[in-house]
């Protein structure tokens with residue numbers, strides 16, 4: 308099963324008792340940082356670098372885990388779903404859970420299985436933290452999510468680089484074949500990108516060229532450190 312972020316969440320859970328310092332205080336405000344960008348742009352790379360830097364001091368939420376449950380549809384049909392349209396996501400659940408995190412409550416986040424094109428049936432406990440990273444192609448496309456965010460980031464990369472990376476990743480990690488990735492890219496991923504993802508670039512506070520951009524990483528890292536060090 309391929310699951311974004313599950314290792315982190317399990318580690319976060321194990322360390323929770325030890326690290327009472329990193330729990331959010333009752334009156335503490337949490338800051339939500341949205342990290343958007345096209346498929347293969349390097350969003351997860353950038354987000355995971357921040358997660359590795361700050362470990363349990365930040366919560367990380369992947370919008371992909373909120374793809375709708377499709378247990379009532381056979382696998383062959385699930386393969387045909389348009390996963391790049393906003394309706395494919397249960398964003399209403401994500402909005403509700405982000406509000407709960409902001410209120411200092413822990414949440415049970417769904418866990419997605421790309422190989423089955425469905426929720427895995429498992430959930431991860433995510434504890435409230437002062438900084439919440441929210442990653443996904445469409446996180447800036449939803450006004451409710453944008454309104455909850457304090458900092459909006461868009462990771463950019465050329466389309467040819469993105470699709471090349473995606474082919475390799477989807478074959479290696481998401482149980483796909485090359486023909487399937489190309490077919491999906493041309494029929495849904497590419498048109499939806501230009502309809503729903505790329506237009507959100509203009510809503511971002513910061514546009515980053517590549518998820519491996521060290522200068523951008525340092526700037527965002529320093530900003531997060533300041534937030535974590537602040538008394539508020």
Ligand SMILES: Nc1ncnc2c1ncn2[C@@H]1O[C@H](COP(=O)(O)OP(=O)(O)O)[C@@H](O)[C@H]1O
Pocket residue numbers: 344345346347348349350351352353472473476517518519
């Ligand atoms: N700047 C880069 N140069 C080369 N490979 C990259 C770069 N950024 C990301 N990758 C690789 O491309 C793949 C997709 O990156 P990822 O961060 O998962 O993209 P996204 O989350 O935006 O879909 C991963 O295998 C990652 O290691």
Ligand SMILES: Nc1ccn([C@@H]2O[C@H](COP(=O)(O)O)[C@@H](O)[C@H]2O)c(=O)n1
Pocket residue numbers: 345346347350351371374390391420421423424425443444496
């Ligand atoms: N069952 C699914 C669900 C999603 N996808 C694709 O994932 C992409 C978003 O994830 P990134 O890490 O690439 O940002 C999105 O473009 C969907 O097409 C899928 O292929 N199958």
